[in-house]
Amino acid sequence: MRKCLSIVLIVAMLLATAACRGGSPADPGGEDPYSEAALRYGMAPVPHPDVTFQPDVVLVGGGGRSIRSVTADGLTWRLDGKAKHADDLAVGKVMFVTGRGVGRVLHLDRDGGDLLVTVGPVTLTEVIRDGTFEKKGITLDNPVVYQAGEPLWAETEEAEAATPSPTGRFGKSAPVRLAPAAPPVRPVQPPPTRAQEVQTVAASFSTGVSFSDGAEVSYHYDRDGTRLIGRVALTFKSPSADFHLDIRGGTLRRAELEITGGFGIRMSFDTAIKNGQNIRAVLPIPVEAAFPIGTVLGVPLTLTIGQTLKVTTAFGAKLGSMKGSGEFSLAGKLGYGYRNNVWGPTMVTDVKRKSSITESLHGVPVGVMGLLVEHRVKFDVGFNAFVFKAGVYFEVSTAYGTTMGSALGAVGTLGSHFVECRGVGLGVWARYGLGYSILQPVVDVINKFLSLIKVKPINAENRLGPPPYKIWNKEEIDPPGTKLCGTPQGSGD
Secondary structure (H helix, E strand, C coil): CHHHHHHHHHHHHHHHHHHHHHCECCECCCCCCCCHHHHHHCCCCCCCCCCEECCCEEECCCHHHHEEEEECCCCEEEEECCCCCHHHCCCCCEEECCCCCEEEEEEEEEECCEEEEEEECCCHHHHEEEEEEEEEEEECCCCEEEECCCCHHHHCCCHHHCCECCCCCECCCCCCCCCCCCCCCCCECCCCECCCEEEEEECCEEEEEECCCEEEEEEEEEECCEEEEEEEEEECCCCEEEEEEEEECCEEEEEEEEEEEEEEEEEEEEEEEECCCCCEEEEEEEEEEEEEEEEECCEEEEEEEEEEEEEEEEECCCEEEEEEEEEEEEEEEEEEEEECCEEEECCEEEEEEEECHHHHCEEEECCCEEEEEEEEEEEEEEECCHHHCEEEEEEEEEEEEEEECCCCCCCCCCCCCCCCCEEEEEEEEEEEEEEEECCHHHHHHHHHHHHHCCCCCCCCEEEECCCCEEEEEEEEEECCCCHHHCCCCCCCC
16 A cells, blocks of 8 residues: 555655746746747746846737747737736836837737737837846757738738839839728738748749848849849858847947958849839838747847848830849848947958849840849848847848939930940848837838727837948949949948
């Protein structure tokens, strides 16, 4: 009998130990950052004696196990209504359920036993009042790739900024969508993948995203007589990152972010027009690469890489084509530091041409053919996801402007020929700081939706940081001084 009782006690103790190790929805301490729940929705915050949260922050218990789903746009989170502290959520407070689920509560609703929480963006200092966070040697390989799916903000456009082609037709990146009378049905985000190449759609562009040798976007647009095909990339090899963040009394005291890895830039394009239209498109790419850091003093942090693409055509003819490509080395290290109210870059640049865009330009321009492509790659260390990411960040913006002059006599004696000319403008800028910044077309779409549920609009940005920093720029015109081939310029704004 005693032997049986001993066995029962041992089994009970083993079960209790296993339960403690496994945790519960209300106690995710010691969570594996690569567990299914953590990868799907992020890791849960854990109180720590060296960190003080702002008084309006609500730590919802259970982490990813308390989350039922999140909409593709990242706005609305469906939570277990019985999760610890879920009842403490209220409009105006900050929800902190996981590292990917952080935001200012804009709207609350009940659906059976679930709680639907619509949130807006927050900065690190709106969540953290006191804390010093540091991590060195974050290896940026084998990323977790998140796809937003079909977020409403991926349907952005800048129709008002489009310009007419010689046919008099105005171009836009997608048909104009009027605001519906009721909130649209929004799909949920799909689970993450470990594939380093994925396909997606942004506005009327088909896009491919690759993280195999850097951060690359391929794009394809073919409609109404205009074709645009191309690739842009910030290349890097075996990169690693270090960061330091010190917040006291809700004020930033010190911030540092450095990424090493041998950076370069690469692009190619193939464009043509046949009675088509000019295009101006702003494409927030709904795919990001994430590298979970785990919890630092109980706060779940992730390094993410996101991308944005802007494409603008300036076709001065009804018919024509243009192709080109090029590649450059850029820098061995990218980064910045902030201390004593002073910002400064900490970059090691080494710009060298590997292949010339100017020499590669060819096509049949009947008139002037112009194309401006801007590729932004943003490194963030912080929390949240996609357009709501907030943290210490460093963004590289590369603008490629290309033009070709007419090979035919568009002006002057009929049948006369101009000397064909080619122009290239290339500019690389850095933006860095703390906080969040959302593209205005994205904010406009989000606020249009929020107005339907009678919620006040969100701001486009809340950040600290200096003006954009010019890393490098160069302009080439062949033959030199040819006014016809003045190059379109990218801006550092």
